[in-house]
Every structure is written in C-alpha cells, then in structure tokens.
Amino acid sequence: MSIFIDENICNGCKGLAEARCERICPGDLCYRKENMKAAIRDQSACWTCAACVKECPVQAIELRLPFQACSNGASLKARLKHDKTIWTVWYADGHQEEFIIQAKCLKGDR
Amino acid sequence: MSIIRIDTDILIIGGGAAGCFAAVEIHKKSPDSKVVIMEKAHIERSGCLAMGLNAINAYIHSGQTPESYVSYVEKQFVGIIRKDLVYGIAQGLNEAVRDVEKMGLPIDRNDDGTYKKRGKRSIRIFGERLKPLLAEAVQKTPAQILNRVVATNFIYDGERVCGAFGYGVRNSTFYVVRAKAVIVATGGASGIYKPNNPGVARHLMWYCPWNVGTGYAMGIRIGAEMTSFENRFIALRVKDVHAPTGTIAVGAHSKQINARGEDYLERYYKHIGGNKCLTQHRLLATIEETKAGRGPCYLDTTTLSESDERRLKEDFLNMNPQIVLLWAGKGMNPRNKPVEIHGTEPFVVGGHCQAGYWIDKERNTTVKGLYAAGEVAGGAPKKYVSGSWVEARIATATALEDIKDVSLGDIDDSIIQIEKNRVLSPLNKKSGVSPLEMRERLQKIMDEYAGGISMNYVIHEERLLEARRLLKCLKERIKDMTAVNNYNLVEALECVDRIDVARVLVEHLIYRKETRWSCYQPRLDYPEKKDERWLVFVNSIYNPDTDEIKMVERPLCQ
Structure with missing residues (x-):
C-alpha cells in the first residue's frame, strides 16, 4: 500500500468538478467513485510523493509504505497552513511525532 | 473525438522547474507575447518537484566563481562537459535562486542575511511547496495552462518546429497547438530499466516515474541531434x-x-x-x-x-x-x-548527468524553432533545479528574439489525422499487448543486455548488440498495443517514448569504446579511459524514414 484513503473522513470534495487529490496527483491515479469517495486506481503506480496527502483538506489520506519496503505499519499525514506545513508521523508502536515546518515566506520576508 | 486548436507565440512543453520559470520569464520580458504550457499532470505538483526539495545544489557562494564551478563539473565528468553551457548556467545561478525566493521559497539564512552554506555549492531550502510556488507565479501571468494534456509529437514541416500535438486525458480531446517557437522542458527518462523495487512497489523510485523521456523521444522522432545518452545516471540512494x-x-x-x-x-x-x-x-x-x-x-x-x-x-x-x-x-x-x-537503476537525465538535446549557448536545438531547457537539454550536468531555471531564462530570450519575424505555420489536415490515429490506435484494439507487458519487456531487455542493476551496470559489445536487436523487434510490436481507457492510453504512449529513448541509449553505449564514467558507463570490453581518442561528445541523429540512428562525434570545445 502507498496511500490509504479513509472513506469515513473523505467528503469527496463535493461541489468541485474534481476531487482535490484527483486534480493534483502527478500520476493521474486518484479518482472519485460513484459514491463520491476518492480512490486510487493502482497502488503499484504510486510514487508516494504525498501530493494528495497534502492537498486533502480533511486529512482523509495517509501515506504508507508498500509492505515489501517495510512490513510494519506506520503512517504520515500533512496539513497545509498558509505559510507552514504540519506533519504527523505515526510509528508502528502507535506513538506519534509532529513537525511544523515553514513552507512559504510571507511577503515582508522576501 | 473533438479537436481543440490553439495558436500561440511560444509553446512550453512541460510545466516543471524549467517550464514554469520560462513562462514567468516570457511575461517579464515581453508581456504581450502569448504563452501556452502543455503539462502532462497538473503544474501545481508535477514532475521531479512533486515531492518538494530541501536543497539547491548549484549555487555560487562567496569565494567561488563561475570559473571554479565549471572546473568542478569538468572534474566530476572526467573531462567531458560543454564548458560554454555550464559557464552560462553558473553565471545565472544566484540571480535565478533570488527570483524564486521572491516567489515565496524559504531559504535558510545566516544572521547577516546571507544564505547559510550547506555544502560548497549548496544551500538549504524549505521547499515542500516549491512547485506550488512556481505554479502560483505562472498563474499570475496570462499564460494559458493546459493541465492533463500529454504531448505526443512536434508539428514539424521538415524545416521548422511549428507547434505540438497533445492528448487531453480529462476531456478525451486531441490538441493541435501552433506556435512560433517551442521550448521543450519535459524532464528526463525513468522506467527505461527494470527498477530496484519490483511489483507493487515498482514506482517507489528515485526519479519521477512519469518523466518517461517524452521530450527526448519527440526530438528523436524529428531527427534532432542528441548528445551523451551513454552518460547514464545511477543514483546512490x-x-x-x-x-x-x-x-x-x-x-x-x-x-x-x-x-x-x-x-x-x-x-x-x-x-x-x-x-x-x-x-x-x-x-x-x-x-x-x-x-x-x-x-x-x-x-x-x-x-x-x-x-x-x-x-x-x-x-x-x-x-x-x-x-x-x-x-x-x-x-x-x-x-x-x-x-x-x-x-538505483540507470536513468537518462540531463540535470544530474548530461543526456539530452545538443544545443548551442542560446539553447537552440539543431532543429529550427525548437529550444531546450532543463533536464532535456544535454551537455551541462549538475545543473539541477537552479541551473534549469537559468536555462529557461536563456531559452526564452532566444525564442523571443527569434519569433520577431516568424509567422505561424500552416498545418495540413492530413498530418493531424495521421497523428490522431497513431495516438488513439491502442484504444481501438480488442486484444494484443498491454502497456504493462510492453514496459516490463523493455525493462527486462535493458536490465539484462544494457547494464541494469542485475548486471551490476556493466556493459559490453555482444550484449549491447543483442539489446539493439531485441529493441528493434519490440518496436515492431508497438502497433499491437492495447488500451482500455485514457489512463491506460497514456501508459501506452509512454512505452512508445521509452522505446525510442532506449534505442538511442543503446547506440550511444555501443559507440563509446572506452570506460569514461566508471559507474555510469562501465565497459567490460574497453575498461580503460582513452583520452587520446575519446575526449569527444558522442551524438546521434535518428532518421525516421530509414529507422536508422546515425552516430556522430563533436569536439569538446564549442
């Protein structure tokens, strides 16, 4: 598995012509199913670039590694704020780590 | 199937680092010029920068000079680089970085305001959003962005490139874009060789798996001269x-x-x-x-x-x-x-190594009306992202100058029909070879006969000749490829492009009868470096009429 989409959280980006993950995936892998939930068409074609993870406004998408690369479950989510990105990493044992990283300099700093 | 026709002054193919920067540059230099970007994915997160970037590895710190930069790159590539190209890049690096900083890229600074030095030629950045920031800068210009349109071929009248064809995967529409100048900025090629990770992790690879060498292949198919494909890149990761x-x-x-x-x-x-x-x-x-x-x-x-x-x-x-x-x-x-x-598996790239279009200092390719920037442009290794921006700046200046007395070309309807039929033909077949089968076959041939991971990257004539033969056979099977939907069709088109790139790569590997780059091009049959014979560029020109690849040598000094 490369990404996991939690259908309980995904709201399908209702009202938009495309779901945000569908719009952004550089490999054109995400799409919206008939039930208006996002899905990935081919896990084996995923680069694990996390573009969809970052774009999802409700954090329904987790980044995971394919089992062959790491057999223990861990996952990663991101939230984009105006000028920073907040990452949460869940370790195999359940504990988590958070990172808040600057991602854009504001007008006055440029 | 509907056709959308668009006319523009400059068409940029590939909205990555070089492509986005080029669009912004054109708007700065010539606000009235019309620009179209043809982008396979979505420019906000596409190509090499989709994941982000944490360092800019081509930067001139105080104490360094463009001359010292050129001599560093020359040493790294064992004497073979286009010094004129690398020098031009080195001169523009810092200004380009400053421009992107103004777009909003956070760069680590010292207390006195200078950039913090990460390595001798490197600075640390917070580039998770580098691609969206570049895209934002483009979106502030009037450039027309064609997201999800896959470029398929140049429109070429035998004299001049006058645009490009593309296929829109969202609207199942065929695009005919006429332009006075075309800047190709599509990136390098992955997926030529069997990747490190098999099966369901096949795309867990270093290079962007959707950069498949389309820009190279389109140039190859119209006989543009290519250089140094044998200088493969294998990354330590x-x-x-x-x-x-x-x-x-x-x-x-x-x-x-x-x-x-x-x-x-x-x-x-x-x-x-x-x-x-x-x-x-x-x-x-x-x-x-x-x-x-x-x-x-x-x-x-x-x-x-x-x-x-x-x-x-x-x-x-x-x-x-x-x-x-x-x-x-x-x-x-x-x-x-x-x-x-x-x-990693070997890649064909012009940003870390120097595979790509043979260009002059102004970023003219050998075909009129076509300019190259970034990873597809050859001869200037270690340009990375900042060097790609500089090349985009140079290429746009050249293109803008060039189009002053150029008008749009006439395109015969029959040419449009032929290309449309070629592109769509996999959709019309019920049985045959799937894109997955085609890709795996190509990767197996390259891995086993052209120095992939399973061969510890080594090559020698007999195996390469077998690769040549097998690739020719494989090319004949392209007509049997099938596709069940648009996504699948793009995969099929990717196979076509990869095969064209692989064939040229194999000819380059055969031709250089020495070992110049001990890891990237290790020849078992010619294990020594021979300066007296091989301090030259190995170039190639494909002839679409005879399906032959002609090899030519070019001197180091241009």
Whole structure:
C-alpha cells in the first residue's frame, strides 16, 4: 500500500468538478467513485510523493509504505497552513511525532 | 473525438522547474507575447518537484566563481562537459535562486542575511511547496495552462518546429497547438530499466516515474541531434525508499561505512590522484564493497545529535517523506542505526548527468524553432533545479528574439489525422499487448543486455548488440498495443517514448569504446579511459524514414 484513503473522513470534495487529490496527483491515479469517495486506481503506480496527502483538506489520506519496503505499519499525514506545513508521523508502536515546518515566506520576508 | 486548436507565440512543453520559470520569464520580458504550457499532470505538483526539495545544489557562494564551478563539473565528468553551457548556467545561478525566493521559497539564512552554506555549492531550502510556488507565479501571468494534456509529437514541416500535438486525458480531446517557437522542458527518462523495487512497489523510485523521456523521444522522432545518452545516471540512494543521500552526507556530515564499520571511500579515489571523492566514486565504491562481501553499506548517522536528527527528518519531509515513514515503520531513529544505501537503476537525465538535446549557448536545438531547457537539454550536468531555471531564462530570450519575424505555420489536415490515429490506435484494439507487458519487456531487455542493476551496470559489445536487436523487434510490436481507457492510453504512449529513448541509449553505449564514467558507463570490453581518442561528445541523429540512428562525434570545445 502507498496511500490509504479513509472513506469515513473523505467528503469527496463535493461541489468541485474534481476531487482535490484527483486534480493534483502527478500520476493521474486518484479518482472519485460513484459514491463520491476518492480512490486510487493502482497502488503499484504510486510514487508516494504525498501530493494528495497534502492537498486533502480533511486529512482523509495517509501515506504508507508498500509492505515489501517495510512490513510494519506506520503512517504520515500533512496539513497545509498558509505559510507552514504540519506533519504527523505515526510509528508502528502507535506513538506519534509532529513537525511544523515553514513552507512559504510571507511577503515582508522576501 | 473533438479537436481543440490553439495558436500561440511560444509553446512550453512541460510545466516543471524549467517550464514554469520560462513562462514567468516570457511575461517579464515581453508581456504581450502569448504563452501556452502543455503539462502532462497538473503544474501545481508535477514532475521531479512533486515531492518538494530541501536543497539547491548549484549555487555560487562567496569565494567561488563561475570559473571554479565549471572546473568542478569538468572534474566530476572526467573531462567531458560543454564548458560554454555550464559557464552560462553558473553565471545565472544566484540571480535565478533570488527570483524564486521572491516567489515565496524559504531559504535558510545566516544572521547577516546571507544564505547559510550547506555544502560548497549548496544551500538549504524549505521547499515542500516549491512547485506550488512556481505554479502560483505562472498563474499570475496570462499564460494559458493546459493541465492533463500529454504531448505526443512536434508539428514539424521538415524545416521548422511549428507547434505540438497533445492528448487531453480529462476531456478525451486531441490538441493541435501552433506556435512560433517551442521550448521543450519535459524532464528526463525513468522506467527505461527494470527498477530496484519490483511489483507493487515498482514506482517507489528515485526519479519521477512519469518523466518517461517524452521530450527526448519527440526530438528523436524529428531527427534532432542528441548528445551523451551513454552518460547514464545511477543514483546512490537510501535503500528501498531512494531518499537522497546528500541530505545526510552533506547536510549532516555522515560518513559512508561498510558492514564492518570501515570508512571505505578513500581507497577508491586516493589511488587515482584525487583528494576529493567524485559523485560517481561514492557509488562505485559502494558497489565494489558489496561485491567484495563487505556490504551492506551505510551512511553512519549514529553520531548525530538529537537536534541534528530532528533537523534531518524535517529536511526529508521537505523532499522525501518516505524515509521518515521508513524509520517510523521500523520503530527506529537514524541515531540508533546507520542508514543503508545502494544504487538505483540507470536513468537518462540531463540535470544530474548530461543526456539530452545538443544545443548551442542560446539553447537552440539543431532543429529550427525548437529550444531546450532543463533536464532535456544535454551537455551541462549538475545543473539541477537552479541551473534549469537559468536555462529557461536563456531559452526564452532566444525564442523571443527569434519569433520577431516568424509567422505561424500552416498545418495540413492530413498530418493531424495521421497523428490522431497513431495516438488513439491502442484504444481501438480488442486484444494484443498491454502497456504493462510492453514496459516490463523493455525493462527486462535493458536490465539484462544494457547494464541494469542485475548486471551490476556493466556493459559490453555482444550484449549491447543483442539489446539493439531485441529493441528493434519490440518496436515492431508497438502497433499491437492495447488500451482500455485514457489512463491506460497514456501508459501506452509512454512505452512508445521509452522505446525510442532506449534505442538511442543503446547506440550511444555501443559507440563509446572506452570506460569514461566508471559507474555510469562501465565497459567490460574497453575498461580503460582513452583520452587520446575519446575526449569527444558522442551524438546521434535518428532518421525516421530509414529507422536508422546515425552516430556522430563533436569536439569538446564549442
């Protein structure tokens, strides 16, 4: 598995012509199913670039590694704020780590 | 099937680092010029920068000069580079970086305001959003952005490139874009060789898996001269997730050690008189250590402090979040255990190595009306992202000057029909060869006969001749490819492009009868470097009428 989409959280980006993950995936892998939930068409074609993870406004998408690369479950989510990105990493044992990283300099700093 | 026709002054193919920068540049220099970007994915997160970036590795710090930069690159590539191109890039690096900083890219600074030095030619950035920032700058210009339109071929009248064809995967529409000038900026080629990770992790690779060499292939198909494909790139990366080792080695000063804990690099470059380890020797040494039974090899991260470790994770989240996930999955931190490293499959790229269009200083290709920038442009290795921006700046200046007395070409309807039929033909077949089968066959041939991972990258004439023969047969099967939907059709088109690139690559590998780059091009039958014969560029020109690839040599000084 490369990404996991939690259908309980995904709201399908209702009202938009495309779901945000569908719009952004550089490999054109995400799409919206008939039930208006996002899905990935081919896990084996995923680069694990996390573009969809970052774009999802409700954090329904987790980044995971394919089992062959790491057999223990861990996952990663991101939230984009105006000028920073907040990452949460869940370790195999359940504990988590958070990172808040600057991602854009504001007008006055440029 | 509907056709959308668009006329523009300049068409940019590929909305990546070079393509986005080019669009912004054109608007600055000539606000009235019309620009179209044809982009396979969505410019906000496409291509090499989709994951982000944590460092800019081509930058001139105080104490360095464009001359010292050129001499560094020349050493790294064992005497073969286009000094004129690299010099032009070096002169523009800092200004280009400053321009992108103004777009909003955060760069690590010292208290006195200068950029913090990460390595000798490197600065640390917080580039998780570098691509969206570039896209935002483009979106502020009137440029027309065609997202999800896959370029399929140039429109070429035998004299001049007058636009390009594309296929829109969202609207199942065929695009005919006429332009006075075309800037090709599509990136390099992955997926030519069998990748490190098989099966469901096949795209867990270093290079963007959707950069498949389309820009090269389109140029090859109209007879544009290509250079140095034999200078393949094989990256030394963190095993399994292919995170960049520079972040650890340069950013955190970790040493390469073998399974016995020995620092093994020196014995691979000291004897050849070097006091600095070339990028390729870091890889060569790792392969040799492993062959000698002293692997696996690692980057020794156990000496990091707790704050270094946190900083390292932050840097990776900005560029390669998978490695943070790998550590989390293993329930470990880099301070507990060294990070295992290995070589990737070979790639054809012009940003780390120098495969690409043969160009002049102004970024003219050998075909009129066509200009190259970034990864598809050859002869200027180690340009990376900042060098790609400089090339985009140069190419746009040339194109703008050039189109002053050029008008749009006439395109015969029959040419449009022929291309449309070619592009769509896989959709109309019920049975045949799937794109997956085609790709796997290509990757197997290249892996086994043209020096892939399973052969420890080595090549020699007999195997390469077999690769040549098998690729010719494979090309004949292209007509049997099938596709069940648009996504699948793009995969099929990718196979066509990869095969064209692979065939040219094999000819280049056959032609250079010496070992110039010990890891990237190791010839078993010609293991020595021969300066008296081979200090030349190996170039190729494909003839679409005869399906032959003609090899030519060009002198070092241009």
